[in-house]
Amino acid sequence: MSMTLTMRSASPVGSAMDLSLEERPLTALALLCQKLQVSLASQQYVTLRQLQQRWQLFEQAQVTVLDCKELLILLFHMISRRSSDSVRERNEFILASETAFEVLHLIFGKPTGQHFTIFLEALKALLEELELTEENLYQQPPPPPQDILRQLLLQAAGQWRAAEKEAREPLELEETRAWRALQRSFEEGAVLAGSKAEVEALEIEHGRAHAAALQEEERAWHSILKEAFRLVKGWESIGLRIGDTTKDHAQVDAILPGSQAERLALELSDAIKQVAGQLVKTAKEVLDVFSSKVDEGGPITVQLSRLDLEALLGLAVEDVEEAGVVVKEVSEGGVAHRAGLQAGDQVVYVRQTKVTEVAQFQTSCRWECRCEDNIPVMVRRPTNDEVGFVDLKFVMEVTRDANPETKETVVEVQLVPIDLNTFIAQLNNHVVGLEGPEGMHSNPDGIPSYEELKAQAEEEIAEDQRSAWPSEKQITLEGDVKIDSRSFHLDVFLEHHDTRAACVQTLRTLDLSGVNTRFFISLDTGHLYLQHRFTSRAKVFRDFIQCTPLPRYNGSLSGRQKIHIKTNIKAKSDIMYRLAVEGYNYGNNSIINCDAVGYTHHRWEQLGKSEEYGWPEGWDAETIHHYAPGVTLSQYYSSDGFVTLRLEALSFFSVGFSVSAWLTSHTFGCDFLPTATIHQQDADV
Incomplete structure (x- = not known):
């Protein structure tokens, strides 16, 4: 999500800069910024040229961090604005951009300038506001799965403790009040009976409050389990792993042993066409539709298509002891025949996968058909010489007929995910401590293994840590003046031989002043110009x-x-x-x-x-x-x-x-x- 920080004229962003025009000193630099802000590109060029000519005089003037910040915003805005549909306007933009860079070089080219430290402070503040910091530049590695699970379980335990504390505090308060009331009744003596009745009434009220707190805790925990079941457990109980292909459909990538998918005789590389009557093309669509139907309960109809390899390739194979997969028959004019395969050939490899049995050969070929238009194979053909065989490589070019349904079989199955109550019962039976339940590594009931839960948690936490860089924040002045992370890029001045020396000098001064020069180059090519960067911590x-x-x-x-x-x-x-x-x-x-x-x-x-x-x-x-x-x-x-x-x-x-x-x-x-x-x-x- 992009974020825009807006500033009034001559009033940059941030809490330290929220000064009205009356409160803020109206310096010469502030007036210059106001003039640049309302000028056209050609007028900006003239104004900046005048500033260059009077630079020594300018260094004697009084400036503030706010003024310097606003001038830098205007300069980087002009530097990055170099394109337009109008040729004349584009030329004016380029002229203003190059002049703005020359002023930037005057500011940061040498650290001996009168206002260098103030401008440097303003630049660092701008980078900080746009989140251009080293902490946001480099991705943190994800913690180990065991740490993630411990963190998730500790968070859940913290929620329980907070709920318990919230329910217990009013009970303890009422209990204290009741005890004090009882003590007073003993001391007074005369009203003992009335005090006893009051205590009994309070105890009844305490019981009701405690029961209500327990019910609220139970509802909260049930809500957490229900959401986890809907998003993860419903699909995982089926025992399928799916992925996308290049042919606009999702396919079966893996089947867990002993799972419902295996009992329904699903096969690897089966293409998933429909889920609950809805057409699906990607693995995400499959999971989204499936998750939306889990809450309804009952079986979910899934339609798959399975390639008929014998009809598609014109090839029949069989398992032969000690020989592996052997071509039994090749149809005249078929794909395998055109590729050069013959009966008696022993299939050794399908692409880079070694095959030793017919099921493995069929899975590999279906996989290739789903993702590619050709199937490279290596076969071992018997010969009559001393060696007895020769290894040959062929490529079966798969060209589908106009009616591909003739070579695909439609399979429709009813997948029944476990219901929420069963999931909760299994969880109660197996969850023991933080180290993972015993027996869940090979559970015949279809419960996902502890390793799978760890992998799921690792993926979710790591996904949260992947933040987009550079930041999408912006800083704007009144009108159309605005900068973002790309406004700082000086690549065009590094690439041109006329400005390269000045740009390198500016970047080197910034580097030695503790400013990370990585933010001023769109690609990380700074080492070509600054071989030993001071700010490079690595x-x-x-x-x-x-x-x-x-x-x-x-x-x-x-x-x-x-x-x-x-x-x-x-x-x-x-x-x-x-x-x-x-x-x-x-x-x-x-x-x-x-x-x-x-x-x-x-x-x-x-x-x-x-x-x-x-x-x-x-x-x-x-x-x-x-x-x-x-x-x-x-x-x-x-x-x-x-x-x-x-x-x-x-x-x-x-x-x-x-x-x-x-x-x-x-x-x-x-x-x-x-x-x-x-x-x-x-x-x-």
Whole structure:
């Protein structure tokens, strides 16, 4: 959703700038801004030229942050306004744009200007108001699924505690009042009977209030479960995974074992045509229609179409023991015949999928037909030579007839999602604590597994974190003067050789003044002009440590020798890193070239074991790479909790290497200065 911040003439946006014209000092710069705001492009050009000529005089004038802010808005507005349907007007716009840039260069080209610091403060305030900050520039990685589930469950528990507290507080207050009333009755003595009756009446009222609070809590919890069931559980109980194709329809991508979809004999690559009598073309439409019908209860009719591969391809195959999928018959003039397939060919691959049985072959071919117009296959054809076979590649060009229904079978099934009461009963039977219910990993009742619930929660939370950048906010002055994130782009002045030097000088001054120059270039090409940006927090530290001289080795010569590189990256410090080791190991006469990546998550006790904290199996499989055989690399936490690299080889005689660090993940290790020590010993440090 776009947001527009509107300003009166000479009164920029924000709480610090809400001054009326009477309250605000009317400086020379404020008058200049008013004149620029109401002028045509040609008049703006003349005014800015006069400002350039009198710049030294201007620097002696009094300015305020509000005036500077308004002038910058006008300059960036003119800089970004370079197009028009009228040739004459476009030329005037370009002339005003280039002159506005020259004024901008006068302001920020050198930090020695009289008003530089005031203009710099105004520029930073503008960037802040448009949400052009480093925090909004880089996407945060999603937390692990286990953390997400814990967060969701804690939120639900917080709602219960708040509801309980809200219901309990008035009861406790009334109980205190009743106790005090009873105490007074004992003290007074004469009115004991009346006090007793009052207490009994209060107790009855307390009971009613407590029962009402419990009913309200039950209704709130039932509402939460009902919404979760409608949006997620109804569809997941069917056991289908669907996806979109390039042929304007959704198809079955996966079928969960033991699910209702498997019992109804649905097949992979079946195309979904209708849901509850409504035509659907995408997976989203399928889920939307299905979810809208879940509340009505009862079965939901789904119509699918299934390709008849034998009729479509003119090809019959069969399973042959030890041979796999073998072509049984090829129809004259069919797709397979035109491609060159023959009876007796053994089908080995369909595109890049290896097939070993007929069902797998049919699924792969249907998938290709749904998404593409050709089916590449590799077959093994028997020969009479010494080898006995030859591998051949063919492409079956699938050209549908004018009446494709003759090669498709319509399948209509009744899908029955579990009802809400069943879902609640199963939830009550299985939910135990925060670690996930036992037995839900393979539940025959069609309840989605705990891993699927984690994946669903991860996807939902990660989707919330994906915010659009750049920001859609705008700042406007009276009239048609307005700027947004694109108004700051200076690409056109970087690309033109006449203005490139001035633009680079301006950007370098801003960079050294702490302004992120990424916001002034539409594409991230600033490194071409500013090779070492001061405001670039992500940095590469080449060769920050080298191998120390190898001491005399007193251990066994039959085993593997080890060198440990202990860094100052502490466990649980939320740093994402890449560490590269390069050099020469004369001991085995090989190049040393390997690297390791990692993330010292604040919840993880071990390095390289993120599967134990909710990430998918094999998540850490590619965190270490070897490009040469000089050493074998691994990583671990030292005994005092620091990231340590372990190098192993049969010999380290006359070894030399250096270590480089990539700390390029913004907000996750940038600004960190790496150091390390080298330990040549067998035992871990």
